[in-house]
Amino acid sequence: MAYQGDKLRKGSWLEEEDERLTAFATLLGERKWDSIAILSGLMRSGKSCRMRWLNYLQPNLKRGHISAEEEQIVIQLHGQWGNKWARIARRLPGRTDNEIKNYWRTHLRKKTREEGNSQSKVYSSKPELLYQNGDSTSAWKYSIRDYNSADDHIIGPTDFSLEHYELPCMTYLNPSYETRLYDWIPKLSNDQSQAEIHGEGNGLDWCFCDPAWKYSEDCDPGSLDSLGFSRLGYELSIHLIVNMRKLQTVSFSDVC
DNA sequence: AATTACTCCAACCGCTATTAC
DNA sequence: AGTAATAGCGGTTGGAGTAAT
Numbered sequence: 001m002a003y004q005g006d007k008l009r010k011g012s013w014l015e016e017e018d019e020r021l022t023a024f025a026t027l028l029g030e031r032k033w034d035s036i037a038i039l040s041g042l043m044r045s046g047k048s049c050r051m052r053w054l055n056y057l058q059p060n061l062k063r064g065h066i067s068a069e070e071e072q073i074v075i076q077l078h079g080q081w082g083n084k085w086a087r088i089a090r091r092l093p094g095r096t097d098n099e100i101k102n103y104w105r106t107h108l109r110k111k112t113r114e115e116g117n118s119q120s121k122v123y124s125s126k127p128e129l130l131y132q133n134g135d136s137t138s139a140w141k142y143s144i145r146d147y148n149s150a151d152d153h154i155i156g157p158t159d160f161s162l163e164h165y166e167l168p169c170m171t172y173l174n175p176s177y178e179t180r181l182y183d184w185i186p187k188l189s190n191d192q193s194q195a196e197i198h199g200e201g202n203g204l205d206w207c208f209c210d211p212a213w214k215y216s217e218d219c220d221p222g223s224l225d226s227l228g229f230s231r232l233g234y235e236l237s238i239h240l241i242v243n244m245r246k247l248q249t250v251s252f253s254d255v256c
Numbered sequence: 257a258a259t260t261a262c263t264c265c266a267a268c269c270g271c272t273a274t275t276a277c
Numbered sequence: 278a279g280t281a282a283t284a285g286c287g288g289t290t291g292g293a294g295t296a297a298t
Contacts, residue, residue: 010267010268011266011267011268011291011292012266012267012292013266013267031283031284032283033283033284034282034283046283046284047268047269047283047284048267048268050283050284050285051266051267051268052266052267054285055266055267056266083287083288084286084287085286085287086285086286086287087286097285097286097287098265098266098267098287099265101287101288102264102265102266103264103265105264105265106263106264106265107264
């Protein structure tokens with residue numbers, strides 16, 4: 001271990017230390033932090049060097065205030081995944097897990113508690129996304145297939161083309177739905193586009209949804225619900241747009 | 257003006273997972 | 278296959294800055 005006999009420095013980093021660490025990390029690569037610590041002559045542990053680099057020195061860090069959009073994403077993903085800060089941070093390019101964690105503790109934890117269950121419940125899981133505000137009497141067919149992930153186990157069946165899911169009414173189309181949908185739709189397909197979505201892109205910058213309702217000729221428009229309204233015959237299409245081109249369309253259609 | 261309370265966040269610590277040998 | 282080293286993750290702490298008294 002580096003400088004076993006000497007006392008390792010702790011606490012705040014000096015500008016000179018930052019410069020030296022930056023130079024050596026750039027030169028030697030972002031690995032072997034113990035080696036970097038030794039070779040750089042910094043009286044720091046490799047672990048400390050790594051932490052400083054990842055949280056402060058590495059290029060492309062955004063810094064500055066978390067935007068309202070980023071905040072929404074943090075709330076949403078925390079509702080889904082809990083304290084998985086590194087995982088959440090991967091969805092926010094330029095932000096570190098430490099930053100997200102601190103932001104949550106200082107800004108959002110209290111806020112979400114105050115708001116009670118209303119917000120966090122909405123984001124808490126995928127099925128609830130589908131059911132929220134919902135008219136649970138309507139059944140919708142989800143037209144994209146194959147969703148089976150150990151991490152995201154919430155939507156169970158793997159063959160979506162055969163499953164019917166409860167979808168809510170038109171209030172489903174609220175704007176914040178876009179990023180929540182992004183979170184799981186890309187995993188639904190095994191085609192080439194999936195790899196693209198999962199690649200090192202620019203996060204949410206390159207993916208959004210464009211929901212639209214249309215009347216479906218296939219359904220029997222004469223069917224009435226319990227209130228006497230025709231609720232059949234519509235189809236919801238959501239386009240995933242990546243790098244300014246439409247990549248995939250996901251359709252939810254009413255089951256007739 | 258001095259003191260206390262509070263907020264924020266960088267940095268540390270302990271643990272687990274992964275990689276190298 | 279086993280062990281040590283390294284990387285990664287999440288919880289916690291401590292100090293600086295600010296607001297309240």
